[in-house]
Amino acid sequence: xxxxxxxxxxxxxxxxxxxxxxxxxxxxxxxxxxxxxxxxxxxxxxxxxxxxxxxxxxxxxxxxxxxxxxxxxxxxxxxxxxxxxxxxxxxxxxxxxxxxxxxxxxxxxxxxxxx
Amino acid sequence: xxxxxxxxxxxxxxxxxxxxxxxxxxxxxxxxxxxxxxxxxxxxxxxxxxxxxxxxxxxxxxxxxxxxxxxxxxxxxxxxxxxxxxxxxxxxxxxxxxxxxxxxxxxxxxxxx
Numbered sequence: 001x002x003x004x005x006x007x008x009x010x011x012x013x014x015x016x017x018x019x020x021x022x023x024x025x026x027x028x029x030x031x032x033x034x035x036x037x038x039x040x041x042x043x044x045x046x047x048x049x050x051x052x053x054x055x056x057x058x059x060x061x062x063x064x065x066x067x068x069x070x071x072x073x074x075x076x077x078x079x080x081x082x083x084x085x086x087x088x089x090x091x092x093x094x095x096x097x098x099x100x101x102x103x104x105x106x107x108x109x110x111x112x113x114x115x
Numbered sequence: 116x117x118x119x120x121x122x123x124x125x126x127x128x129x130x131x132x133x134x135x136x137x138x139x140x141x142x143x144x145x146x147x148x149x150x151x152x153x154x155x156x157x158x159x160x161x162x163x164x165x166x167x168x169x170x171x172x173x174x175x176x177x178x179x180x181x182x183x184x185x186x187x188x189x190x191x192x193x194x195x196x197x198x199x200x201x202x203x204x205x206x207x208x209x210x211x212x213x214x215x216x217x218x219x220x221x222x223x224x225x226x227x228x
Contacts, residue, residue, distance in 0.1 A: 006157075032215045043119075043206070043219045044158065051215070089157045093215075101215055102148065102171065105157030 002027045004092050006106025014114055019077045021109045023090035026071070030092040032101055033066060033073045038108075039086045047088075048075070080113045087111070117141060119220035121207050127226045128197055135193045136223045140209030147190050148217060149182060151175065152204040161205075164190060197227045 003026040013019050025033075034049035050057045050064045050073065057064050061080075066073040073092075077084055087108045093101040120139045128134050140147050145166050150158035161180070163171045166187040176182075179197075184190040194201055204224050208217040 004157075034216070036219075043221045046216055046218065049216065091157070095215075101217075102160040102163060103150075103158070103217060104160070108155070108157050 002092075002104045004090060004104050004106040006090050006109060008109060009107065010110045010112070012112045012114065013080050015080060015082060017080055019080055019084070019111055019113075021075045021088055021090070021111075022072060023074070023092075023106050024070075024072045025092040025104070027092065027094060027104070028071065029094045030071075030104075031095065032093045033064070034091050034093075034103070035062075035064060035075050036089045036091065036105075037086045038089065044089060077111075080111075082113050082115055085111055085113045119207055119209050119218055121205075121220040121223050123223055124221060125224045125226075127228065130199060130227055131196055133193065133195045134197060134225065135191055136205055136225075138190045138192070138207030138209075138220055140189070140207070141218060144209035144211050144218075145187065146210045146212060146217075147184060148208040149190070149192055150206040150208065150219075152206055152222070153202075158206055161192075194225075197225075199227050201225060202227045 005024045031052035036044035037047045038044045063076045090106045091103040093103045122137045147164040149161040152158040162182045164184040179195045182192045204222040206222045207220045210217045
């Protein structure tokens, strides 16, 4: 079945360092890959996404890369700040007839940025 | 607040009781999704609506679960004869037809005692 694996489950970095989170998906027809940030007790917030026709996308300190051949994608956060501390989820989906795209989520990465 | 809203935010119920949750999507969003999130896990897809039509239900959605979106606006998720295993955060998300991005509500945290 459809599956997304996410690593690492926890990540601890010093403020200013970079953080990388990796995900692998099983459905080769997946064509949309969003990343969500979830702070404790709050809703998942979309922070960046990438579609299958693009290999990389950047937005200020965050970037996502996609390797369709290997079926994996990664989130890169540079110059981390304490407010980046949260749980990050990757997801994958594909459009099917009717245009819906249910998201298949990874298990999450708890990122801690220490001052 | 023009985001997705959910009500109630918290619900504590006894095993065997029925509960109903409500989701109000962003006003122009005609696609609506329900997900369930347990502690330490990512959200899991439950069901999808395009306007008022329910187009897919996950196998996670047993016959005790039912969802509706009668006028293509708000949606309700009902759980009958709740079990302790139903304890979770129930999240609603919505999007417009022309885009991929799904926006989540704050969730309803259900505790079954």
